[in-house]
Amino acid sequence: xxGKPKGxxxxxxxxxxxxxxxxxVGQEAVTQLFGQYGTAxxxxxxxxxxxxxxxxxxxxxxxxxxxxxxxALNNKPCAQAHGRRFVIKHADLKKDQxxxxxxxxxxx
Numbered sequence: 001x002x003g004k005p006k007g008x009x010x011x012x013x014x015x016x017x018x019x020x021x022x023x024x025v026g027q028e029a030v031t032q033l034f035g036q037y038g039t040a041x042x043x044x045x046x047x048x049x050x051x052x053x054x055x056x057x058x059x060x061x062x063x064x065x066x067x068x069x070x071x072a073l074n075n076k077p078c079a080q081a082h083g084r085r086f087v088i089k090h091a092d093l094k095k096d097q098x099x100x101x102x103x104x105x106x107x108x
Contacts, residue, residue: 002057002091010090012066014058017087020044023054025081033080034058037072038065057091
């Protein structure tokens with residue numbers, strides 16, 4: 001669903017590693033934390049397909065919000081996430097992938 005951005009350019013989508021329900025960081029906590037930087041939509045991989053995945057994707061309305069979140073949270077201890085350090089990178093929607101509503105979590 002997401003991939004590396006072409007040419008390394010910033011996008012409005014973020015890959016957030018070391019995060020997710022499999023490591024004890026719930027979707028609500030992620031939405032609250034990343035929502036401080038803009039309207040955040042959190043996409044959690046399906047547990048059936050990735051039972052041990054420790055990552056989520058966060059999408060914003062624009063690149064500025066995504067960049068602000070990345071700058072503020074990347075590789076810094078986060079109290080809301082039990083002190084975990086997130087690995088955050090820009091991501092992009094793969095053009096050939098259809099995103100069905102059930103793939104996306106609810107907006108907060």
